Amino acid sequence: MRAERQTPVALPEVELALEVRGLSVELDQRPIVTDVALDVPAGGWLCVIGANGAGKTTLVHAIAGLLQHTGEVSLWGRPIRSLKRRERARRIAVVPQLPAIPDGITVEQYVLLGRTPHLGFLAADGPRDHAAVAAALDRLDLPWAAGRRLETLSGGELRRVVLARALAQEAPLLVLDEPTTGLDLGQQLRVLELVDQLRRTEGLTVLSTMHDLTLAGRFAHRFALLSAGRLVAHGDRADVLAPHVIAEHYGVAVRVIDDGDLGWAVIPAPGLDP
Amino acid sequence: MSGVVARRRTIVLGVVVLAAAVLAGLLVGPARIAMSDVFGWLVAFGDAPEGVSEQASTILANLRLPRVLVGGLVGASLAASGAAYQAVFRNPLADPYLLGSAAGAGLGATIVVAYGPSGSVELTVPLAAFVGALVGVGLAYGLGRSSLGGRAATSLVLAGVAVASFLTAVQTFLQQQRSETLRQVYTWILGRLGTTGWDDVRLALPSVLLAVATLWAVRRLLDVIEVGDVEAESLGLHVGRLRLVVVAAASLATAAAVAVGGLIGFVGIIVPHTVRLMVGGSYRSVLPLSVLFGASFLILVDLIARTVVSPAEIPIGVITAFVGAPFFVAVLRRRARTT
Numbered sequence: 291m292r293a294e295r296q297t298p299v300a301l302p303e304v305e306l307a308l309e310v311r312g313l314s315v316e317l318d319q320r321p322i323v324t325d326v327a328l329d330v331p332a333g334g335w336l337c338v339i340g341a342n343g344a345g346k347t348t349l350v351h352a353i354a355g356l357l358q359h360t361g362e363v364s365l366w367g368r369p370i371r372s373l374k375r376r377e378r379a380r381r382i383a384v385v386p387q388l389p390a391i392p393d394g395i396t397v398e399q400y401v402l403l404g405r406t407p408h409l410g411f412l413a414a415d416g417p418r419d420h421a422a423v424a425a426a427l428d429r430l431d432l433p434w435a436a437g438r439r440l441e442t443l444s445g446g447e448l449r450r451v452v453l454a455r456a457l458a459q460e461a462p463l464l465v466l467d468e469p470t471t472g473l474d475l476g477q478q479l480r481v482l483e484l485v486d487q488l489r490r491t492e493g494l495t496v497l498s499t500m501h502d503l504t505l506a507g508r509f510a511h512r513f514a515l516l517s518a519g520r521l522v523a524h525g526d527r528a529d530v531l532a533p534h535v536i537a538e539h540y541g542v543a544v545r546v547i548d549d550g551d552l553g554w555a556v557i558p559a560p561g562l563d564p
Numbered sequence: 565m566s567g568v569v570a571r572r573r574t575i576v577l578g579v580v581v582l583a584a585a586v587l588a589g590l591l592v593g594p595a596r597i598a599m600s601d602v603f604g605w606l607v608a609f610g611d612a613p614e615g616v617s618e619q620a621s622t623i624l625a626n627l628r629l630p631r632v633l634v635g636g637l638v639g640a641s642l643a644a645s646g647a648a649y650q651a652v653f654r655n656p657l658a659d660p661y662l663l664g665s666a667a668g669a670g671l672g673a674t675i676v677v678a679y680g681p682s683g684s685v686e687l688t689v690p691l692a693a694f695v696g697a698l699v700g701v702g703l704a705y706g707l708g709r710s711s712l713g714g715r716a717a718t719s720l721v722l723a724g725v726a727v728a729s730f731l732t733a734v735q736t737f738l739q740q741q742r743s744e745t746l747r748q749v750y751t752w753i754l755g756r757l758g759t760t761g762w763d764d765v766r767l768a769l770p771s772v773l774l775a776v777a778t779l780w781a782v783r784r785l786l787d788v789i790e791v792g793d794v795e796a797e798s799l800g801l802h803v804g805r806l807r808l809v810v811v812a813a814a815s816l817a818t819a820a821a822v823a824v825g826g827l828i829g830f831v832g833i834i835v836p837h838t839v840r841l842m843v844g845g846s847y848r849s850v851l852p853l854s855v856l857f858g859a860s861f862l863i864l865v866d867l868i869a870r871t872v873v874s875p876a877e878i879p880i881g882v883i884t885a886f887v888g889a890p891f892f893v894a895v896l897r898r899r900a901r902t903t
Contacts, residue, residue, distance in 0.1 A: 356797050379800030392790035394845025399787065406788050407800035412781050439844065
């Protein structure tokens, strides 16, 4: 059988990688996300923040086309509804919060799954796919782990392997749902630095959700604050990660520290009245 | 890639083991036939070979070869459909027997044997068995998801056991209602390999080839579905369509196996899990090797079934259960440890 094979998508030169207009999601007839509008410039990093249950994961899943929704989502100017599944998957790679780790699969076999949207239904993988896998492993310093079984890796290594799968997918938009869950402080920083590096060197656009506002504020360029499924603030760090905004939507008083030595941080300030 | 080489090597091993199993199946039996005669007969296939007695040729051609072939087809079907069900339900304990699909196939076939028009059994039995198998799997899956708390590996199996018991009860009731067909029904429930002939090969071959070829073709995608529905969708896979294709193919294979071999349990658990211990969890290897080792396994089990208490026979399902039940417990314990 002739392999049906695609090279990475050629993208038009547009300013916005992602445009979301009037996006709403209902699950079991309950509104989870309501009328959200967002823009992510090409090559930028937008972080969705909000309290637990605000609808962050639902929002990014809907944007990635994984949930029924109303409203419009466009990628590089093309409505996502007009894309077939595999076309969509060649444009958006999703790294889930808690990726399923199949039993008895090697790192190489797992990363190869990222090539799925580039292969026809019954086609076998070929040299181009193996090259993409090798490049992704290389990019994340994982060649040593290629033959290792997933269950033998640590949490931080697994996170990198899942990123490698997303990278092998060669999609220009990377969606990360809570990329630092379950990692220690050092690993959290390393994973985010890696993502930022990939964004700069590979020209990726990043959409993430995050709980840690300090880390979010250090890496992302733009922020979208969700509260009960509605977008309540959208803009840069100064607009969204401001003490009065956080106090209102997280119900906790915070101080924002921004100085040359310590860098930038959001810290809870129990003495203050929210 | 080194993985490709290793994969080819294990497939070659599987083919060699299968060839050895076929040879053993031809060689061993109540009538003594020398190995040189078996080889001579195989080489001269079709003609009456020189130096091989007519009696030996007849035994090989009309008794042993069809029996070995049917054993191979049934084993390949049960092992491949076990592996396939395990993949699409993401459940290591899924098996045609435990999921209710074999019981459904049994019920479907019984209805046709007991109530259907006589004569056209050749086509209607496999068809009814196929529909029954789909109904069995559908019920088990629906019940396991909706009422028993969904995701746990055991809930699907519990639902499958309930469905299987129910369908078997209906089947027994129908048998009692039509006792004149009782014997006919019973012979294949206990595994009919004892009376196998070329008719059974012809009955099973098309379905088994179609089903196994389908599963073999989508083996790469079975790895994708292992990461879960949402992630698989994000990789561009049409999960619902793949699951439908795979369940249909696995149920067709199960139905064909039940129609010629009767109810034989645990093959779908023993073989894929043994293969996983050998080559890891990727279905690119697990599926092809389950087909090859499943065929070899059942040919050899049948060999034991017909020689241990010769000239009588042990029902083949008794031996697979004897090996399979402890195996099932081992998989269950392993599963309980890792989740």
